[in-house]
Amino acid sequence: MRSRTDYLFFETARRRELVNITARVAQTVAASGVQEGFCLVSAMHITSGVWVNDEEPGLKEDFMELLERLAPTADYRHHRTGEDNGDAHLKRTLTGHQAVLPVTKGRLDLGPWEQVFYAEFDGRRRKRVVVKVIGE
Amino acid sequence: MRSRTDYLFFETARRRELVNITARVAQTVAASGVQEGFCLVSAMHITSGVWVNDEEPGLKEDFMELLERLAPTADYRHHRTGEDNGDAHLKRTLTGHQAVLPVTKGRLDLGPWEQVFYAEFDGRRRKRVVVKVIGE
Amino acid sequence: MRSRTDYLFFETARRRELVNITARVAQTVAASGVQEGFCLVSAMHITSGVWVNDEEPGLKEDFMELLERLAPTADYRHHRTGEDNGDAHLKRTLTGHQAVLPVTKGRLDLGPWEQVFYAEFDGRRRKRVVVKVIGE
Numbered sequence: 001m002r003s004r005t006d007y008l009f010f011e012t013a014r015r016r017e018l019v020n021i022t023a024r025v026a027q028t029v030a031a032s033g034v035q036e037g038f039c040l041v042s043a044m045h046i047t048s049g050v051w052v053n054d055e056e057p058g059l060k061e062d063f064m065e066l067l068e069r070l071a072p073t074a075d076y077r078h079h080r081t082g083e084d085n086g087d088a089h090l091k092r093t094l095t096g097h098q099a100v101l102p103v104t105k106g107r108l109d110l111g112p113w114e115q116v117f118y119a120e121f122d123g124r125r126r127k128r129v130v131v132k133v134i135g136e
Numbered sequence: 137m138r139s140r141t142d143y144l145f146f147e148t149a150r151r152r153e154l155v156n157i158t159a160r161v162a163q164t165v166a167a168s169g170v171q172e173g174f175c176l177v178s179a180m181h182i183t184s185g186v187w188v189n190d191e192e193p194g195l196k197e198d199f200m201e202l203l204e205r206l207a208p209t210a211d212y213r214h215h216r217t218g219e220d221n222g223d224a225h226l227k228r229t230l231t232g233h234q235a236v237l238p239v240t241k242g243r244l245d246l247g248p249w250e251q252v253f254y255a256e257f258d259g260r261r262r263k264r265v266v267v268k269v270i271g272e
Numbered sequence: 273m274r275s276r277t278d279y280l281f282f283e284t285a286r287r288r289e290l291v292n293i294t295a296r297v298a299q300t301v302a303a304s305g306v307q308e309g310f311c312l313v314s315a316m317h318i319t320s321g322v323w324v325n326d327e328e329p330g331l332k333e334d335f336m337e338l339l340e341r342l343a344p345t346a347d348y349r350h351h352r353t354g355e356d357n358g359d360a361h362l363k364r365t366l367t368g369h370q371a372v373l374p375v376t377k378g379r380l381d382l383g384p385w386e387q388v389f390y391a392e393f394d395g396r397r398r399k400r401v402v403v404k405v406i407g408e
Contacts, residue, residue, distance in 0.1 A: 001273055001308075001407065001408040003308040003309070003407070003408065005308070005374065005376050005381070038310065040310060040372055040374055042372070042373075042374065043383075044382065044383030044384075044386060045383050045384075045385070046324070046325045046326050046383065046385050046386060070338075070342060071338060076330065076331070076334045077329075077330030077331070077333050077334050078328060078330045078331040078334050079330075080330050081328060081330065086330075086331065086334050089325055089326065089331055089334070089335070090334065090335065090338050092325070093323065093325065093335065093338075093366075093367065093368070094366065096368060097324060097371075098371065098372060100372055128383065130374050130381060132310070132374045132376070132381070134308065134309055134310060134406075134407060
């Protein structure tokens with residue numbers, strides 16, 4: 001079995017941002033030498049997630065608007081701790097915080113429009129995503 | 137390590153549909169020869185998902201109604217591209233687009249009522265699901 | 273390849289509860305002997321999920337309140353079967369029912385505040401979570 005683990009670092013300029021990381025994930029897959037296996041992409045901070053969808057600007061706005069409607073910026077119990085990012089914890093949950101991507105014949109086996117995004121909901125802080133490939 | 141990758145094709149008659157694929161996924165597991173491992177089931181199109189829940193008609197309607205309430209059919213920014221399926225992209229996100237199923241002693245290791253569904257939100261188009269098993 | 277499969281049993285005192293299972297999952301990882309691999313944590317019952325977030329009491333209440341707002345206790349079509357837990361099936365879906373945790377250098381490779389919770393939405397019944405590690 002082969003494996004490789006990389007960490008991607010982010011410190012977004014805006015509080016909320018969708019960063020397309022497909023090419024960076026593909027680099028880890030290539031460097032791993034894995035031909036058949038799985039690639040896990042997981043946000044290690046609890047106010048960000050991973051979204052697999054279309055690279056289309058209008059849709060990305062629709063997605064952020066959906067999350068703001070379902071889990072709005074508001075005063076949460078979590079804020080008693082001094083934090084102000086309760087909505088970001090909830091947005092991560094609704095988005096999902098990880099994806100497992102198939103690796104077939106040495107490459108990410110994605111659908112024609114599938115792109116992998118790091119979804120930041122409480123940015124301007126240094127954060128990490130783990131990209132781990134296992135297989136043969 | 138052993139692995140096997142199959143693709144399931146769908147072209148549903150209705151726009152929204154839940155298709156129980158548990159038996160088809162089990163076939164891939166059996167054909168793989170894997171005794172201990174993981175089976176990834178992932179919708180490769182960005183307007184469909186994967187749902188692991190109960191084969192119960194009332195619940196399936198409840199589930200579709202929930203999604204329609206949270207991410208309704210409406211006019212989205214995404215529609216400026218000429219598409220009309222913005223709601224389907226969002227419904228996929230709330231549903232989740234994949235599941236990782238444990239394979240134990242050569243079989244899907246599911247709970248007593250767990251069934252695996254392909255969740256179509258923009259059907260009447262040809263679509264694919266990847267089923268990939270890795271293990272020993 | 274190495275693997276290990278454990279089942280965690282739950283019978284919560286309350287209908288809804290978040291049970292921190294990080295230490296129990298870490299035990300399976302240690303017992304597996306896997307140095308590099310993946311650990312799947314998946315709720316085997318269709319009215320419970322798995323949540324990876326912060327061990328903070330206020331946030332846990334915020335999370336349960338979010339789910340109650342989005343998928344409220346109500347009369348669902350599913351209840352025609354005699355069940356009364358339609359909301360719990362839907363809450364599981366919005367939460368997500370599983371997580372894949374990276375195992376690196378023999379340990380769970382989690383972010384600084386990531387904790388793994390069993391999320392019960394229809395408790396006071398005996399339920400199971402599968403914890404399965406594969407790797408080398």
